[in-house]
Amino acid sequence: MKKTFISLFLLLLSGSLYAQDSTITYKPKVLLVTAHPDDDALFSASVFKITRLMDGVVDLALMTNGEGGYKYSTLGNYIYGKDLDKEKTGREYLPGIRKKELMAGGDIVGIRNYFFFDQEDFYYTLDVREALDKWDTEWIIQRLEKIISEGDYDFMFLMLPFEGTHGHHKASAVLALRALNNLPEDQRPVALENFIRRGPDDPGVPFTMLEGFPLTKVKPGITFEFDRNQTFGFDDRLNYNIIANWVIAEHKSQGTMQLLMSTGVIEQYWYVDINKDQDIEKTRRFFNAINKVNIYEPIE
Known part of the structure; x- marks a missing residue:
């Protein structure tokens, strides 16, 4: 029933409830x-705008199988009827459970395709080299090249x-940039690295x-943002933190995720140095469009 309601809501958004007001x-x-x-979830509001309001496409390439999240699955035990916070059980069942959670959130924001790389989510580490040593990096790079x-x-x-940040986060960026760098310039999308700010202050x-990975270098002073606090709806009572909250709520096997709800997030994107300088303007216009296009109230 819940997913049916959400699907109907999003179908309405694709019709008369939003304006195709864009600068691209x-x-x-x-x-x-x-x-x-x-x-x-870090990208959720921007992704929603791209797919639902700009008629764009977003695909997702996921590096790990998520099994290492068993430590945060205590509440998930009651949802899924298994002792997911016990390592053996969690590592067995979480890869399947977390894929379903991911795709449920993806239905909300409009993700089209998923590419699962199923590398081991072994444990928390800050060491990027540990992930690069343990994952099948050459296969990952080759597959990413093909996908791109x-x-x-x-x-x-x-x-x-x-x-x-987590070594797996670092490794996912490093491998994607290696794949990108292997391709001819005319086949490369503009690469942007994302994290969040908690608010204007x-x-x-x-x-x-x-350090040690020059492909991750960004151009100084060039960032782009979308503030989830942008309002819409009756009396401007709604904002895009709602979308992020919906996505976070789908990840019920990961209890700490729920603590990130409604925290006034600004999604921030850094412009990677290997991008062409002439694509800065393309990126600026793209984020102008993300910030400009908005849901509005239908005229009664």
């Missing part, structure tokens, strides 16, 4: 590359590989490059 003349195509089956080449994407959204994460 094409339907954007985006490849989202993440490490774990709930990382897509065949997908004809305009943009590729990555996780910002800053020092304090939060300066965000300082970032130039992940």
Whole structure:
């Protein structure tokens, strides 16, 4: 019943409840590359706008199988009827459960295709090299090259590989950028690395490059944002944190995710240095469109 209601709501949005008010003349195509089956929540409001309000396409490439999330699955035991917070049980069942949770959230924001790489989610680490040593990196790069080449994407959204984030997050960005760098320039989407600010008073994460991985370097002073606090609806009582909350709520096997709801998030995107300078303007117009297009109230 819940999913039927959400599907009907989103169907309405695709009709008369939104304006195709945009500063771009094409339907954007985006490849989202993440490490774990709930990382897509970082991008959720922008993805919703791209697919639901700009008639664009977003596909998702997921590096790990999510089994390492068993430590946060205590509440999920009561939803799924299994002791998911016990390592053996969690590692057995969470890969399937978390794929379903991911795709339920993806239905909300309009993700089209999923590419599952099913690398081991072994445990939390800050060491990017540990993930790169344990994963099948050559196969990952080759498959990403094929996906990018065949997908004809305009943009590729990555996780910002800053020092304090999970090593798997860093590795997903490093591998995606290696794949991108192997392709001819005319086949490369614009690569953007994402993290969040908690609000206007939060300066965000300082970032130039992940040490030892020059492909992750970003152009200084060039970032793009979407503020989920943008309002719409009757009396401007709604905002895009609602979309993020819906996505987060689907990840019931991951209890700590729920603590990230309604935190006034600003999605921030860094422009990766290997991109062409002439694509800065294309990216600026793209984010102008994301910020401009909005849901509005139908005239009664």
